[in-house]
Amino acid sequence: MKNRIRFFRNILACTFVLALILVEPGFADLTSGKKGISAHKAANMIHAVIEAGRTAYSKYIVNRLHEKKLLVATERWREDGGLLLPAQFLKISSEISNSRGVGLRYRLTSLWPINQENLPRSETEKTGLEEVTRNPDKPFTWVVQKGDMWFYEAIYPDKAVTESCVSCHNSHPKSSKADFKIGDVMGGIVIDFPLGTHSQKAPTGAFQVSPEVVTDYVHAVLQADRKVYSKYIVQRMEEQNIIQSRGDWKEQKALMLPAQFLMKVGQIANRRKVGLHFDLISLWPINPRNGPTNTFEKMALERVKIHPVRPYERLWTDRKPFFQSVYPDRAVTNSCVTCHNDHPASPKRDFKINDVMGGIAVTIALE
Numbered sequence: 141m142k143n144r145i146r147f148f149r150n151i152l153a154c155t156f157v158l159a160l161i162l163v164e165p166g167f168a169d170l171t172s173g174k175k176g177i178s179a180h181k182a183a184n185m186i187h188a189v190i191e192a193g194r195t196a197y198s199k200y201i202v203n204r205l206h207e208k209k210l211l212v213a214t215e216r217w218r219e220d221g222g223l224l225l226p227a228q229f230l231k232i233s234s235e236i237s238n239s240r241g242v243g244l245r246y247r248l249t250s251l252w253p254i255n256q257e258n259l260p261r262s263e264t265e266k267t268g269l270e271e272v273t274r275n276p277d278k279p280f281t282w283v284v285q286k287g288d289m290w291f292y293e294a295i296y297p298d299k300a301v302t303e304s305c306v307s308c309h310n311s312h313p314k315s316s317k318a319d320f321k322i323g324d325v326m327g328g329i330v331i332d333f334p335l336g337t338h339s340q341k342a343p344t345g346a347f348q349v350s351p352e353v354v355t356d357y358v359h360a361v362l363q364a365d366r367k368v369y370s371k372y373i374v375q376r377m378e379e380q381n382i383i384q385s386r387g388d389w390k391e392q393k394a395l396m397l398p399a400q401f402l403m404k405v406g407q408i409a410n411r412r413k414v415g416l417h418f419d420l421i422s423l424w425p426i427n428p429r430n431g432p433t434n435t436f437e438k439m440a441l442e443r444v445k446i447h448p449v450r451p452y453e454r455l456w457t458d459r460k461p462f463f464q465s466v467y468p469d470r471a472v473t474n475s476c477v478t479c480h481n482d483h484p485a486s487p488k489r490d491f492k493i494n495d496v497m498g499g500i501a502v503t504i505a506l507e
């Protein structure tokens with residue numbers, strides 16, 4: 141706990157403010173009152189998680205297995221028994237997350253897409269992509285009215301971080317650009333979420349999103365990445381006897397476990413210093429370090445077991461205010477159940493599919 145507090149103090153010291161989004165005072169928004177989070181900070185947290193999932197998958201799964209000559213990522217992964225491309229991983233994950241209906245939506249887009257579905261969907265999106273291509277140091281943000289709702293939208297640059305991004309896109313028959321270089325902005329991640337309902341006038345005032353909405357968004361992304369990794373990578377590869385997942389994956393020709401993948405995403409997102417932290421915990425941990433570390437976590441795990449659709453939440457202060465939500469972590473695939481039930485260190489051996497196996501604790505620093 142001490143570490144976590146120290147961690148947040150560091151984060152707060154590093155938090156910087158991007159462009160302010162201005163909205164009309166009295167605008168009907170999602171704010172619960174005093175302790176909200178600015179929309180741009182919320183978008184930064186959401187982006188940090190999306191980007192962390194993309195990085196963890198590209199670096200520790202695709203690149204690592206390619207370097208070890210074990211597996212490659214291919215566009216026709218279903219037919220080839222290969223790994224999904226990073227863009228396909230993000231696409232399936234965003235479809236799962238978007239369909240949860242929490243209000244948040246995100247996707248990958250580009251001015252020069254391989255898949256025409258990934259073209260910008262509005263003039264502003266197109267302008268945003270041009271803007272982040274010229275100036276990749278900050279996201280491009282705006283507010284837009286759709287029907288009777290106002291939405292906050294942001295585009296973050298998606299850069300060619302490895303040679304494989306460049307070589308695959310430049311040589312792809314459907315790519316409309318063949319001269320990408322390492323470091324170039326190849327496209328962007330668009331994020332949008334609702335700000336509030338009807339208001340005829342364009343919004344013009346400081347705008348905040350309530351913390352429980354922000355943790356719902358962060359959790360929706362995490363949960364979707366977790367599901368894609370468990371189902372489309374681990375379960376599929378194990379069923380087809382292609383590769384196994386193991387705790388000691390580093391030393392082995394193996395995939396990391398779903399829990400380890402989630403923790404990797406967490407470590408990468410934490411490094412972005414946006415005031416976000418998360419943990420995977422359980423009342424029946426295989427690794428004792430993943431047990432509850434305080435009475436709140438213990439209580440939260442007991443509650444999400446009884447009420448498995450609601451997160452358990454608290455607002456707490458240690459000089460600075462924080463908001464924490466513990467979401468149930470369910471056995472979404474059979475592999476969760478069999479591996480935990482059979483694991484020699486598991487204190488519980490009768491998990492069934494859909495059972496709550498633990499919780500994902502999402503903590504955010506408030507302003």
Ligand code: HEC
Binds near residue numbers: 215249255301
């Ligand atoms: C082996 C080939 C391959 C590699 C490697 C690859 N991509 Fe792609 N990328 C694709 C394909 C195919 C799509 C279209 C996926 C779809 O159907 O939406 C795509 C989609 C995208 C898109 C959405 C726009 C579009 O082109 O449809 C972006 C942005 C993108 N990739 C960036 C990257 C970056 C950045 C990297 C490196 C981290 C990368 N790609 C690595 C093949 C690749």
Ligand code: HEC
Binds near residue numbers: 421473479
């Ligand atoms: C192949 C084995 C395997 C699979 C599949 C697996 N887990 Fe785990 N899980 C583990 C191991 C081992 C740990 C401990 C990792 C560590 O050392 O932190 C763990 C950790 C966890 C934790 C943290 C508490 C603990 O037990 O240490 C939760 C919660 C959890 N897994 C849930 C799941 C869910 C939900 C799924 C399916 C989406 C899943 N696991 C799939 C082996 C597995």
